[in-house]
Amino acid sequence: MLDYIYFYFELFSFFVCLFTYKKLDRNFKVFLPFLTFIVIYEFANLKNWMLWHNTNAWCNNLESIIEIIIYTRFISSLDKRKQYRKNVRLVLFIIVLFSFIDMIFIQGFFMMNTIAMVFQYSMLTVLVCFYYFNLINNVDENLDIMRYPPFWATAGILFYALAFMFYHVAFSYMVYKQNYHFFILARVIPNIACLILYSLLSIAFIYQYKKANSIDIIKTS
Secondary structure, eight states, X not given: OGGGHHHHHHHHHHHHHHHHGGGSOGGGTTXXXXXXXXXXXXXXXXXXXXXXXXXXXXXXXXXHHHHHHHHHHHHHHTOXXXXXXXXXXXXXXXXXXXXXXXXXXXXXXXXXXXXXXXXXXXXXXXXXXXXXXXXXXXXXXXXXXGGOHHHHHHHHHHHHHHHHHHHHHHHHHHHHXXXXXXXXXXXXXXXXXXXXXXXXXXXXXXXXXXXXXXXXXXXXX
C-alpha cells in the first residue's frame, strides 16, 4: 500500500482542485484537466494496463512531455512580460522537440528517456528560480507570501523537478553499475516527490479558494 501512496495524494489533489475549481484564477484552471489525466494515467499504471513489451517506460516518456508543457505554461503565465513568455515558449518547443528526438533516435521508445527528462526538469527548476527572483524583486509589501497560491504551487513544482532530476541523473548510471541500492531510491524518491508536489498544489488551491471568497465577501459588503 505504501508503494501507492503517491496515487492517493494525486487523487486528493484532484478532488481539492475539483472542489475549488470555480474560485481558481484562470492560470490555475489548467490543473483540473491535467490532474484528471494524471489520476487516470496512474490508475492504469497501477493496474499494469500500460505495459507494452513488458515495460511502461514508453508512457512515462509521453507523460513527462505532457507534464513539462503544463507546468511550463503555468509558471510562465505567472509572469506578465510578453517577451519573457514568448522566450519560454521557444525554449519549451526546443525541449519537447528534443524529447521526441531522444525517444525516436537516441534512447528509444521503449526505454526510459532519462536524457530528455533531465533537460525537462532542469528547465522547470530554472523557470521556478526565475519566478522567485522576479517575485522577490517586485513583491508588494502587503503580500503575504505564505498565503500566496502561486508560491505554494511553484514550490511544489520546484521540489518535484529537483527530485526527479536527481532520480533520472542517477537512473542510467545505477542501472548500468547494477547497484541494487538504487532500487530502494527508485521506490522512495517518486513517492516523496509526488507527496510534496500534490500536497503543495492542494494548499495552493485552498488558498486560492479562500482568497476568492474573501474578495466576494468584500464586494457584497
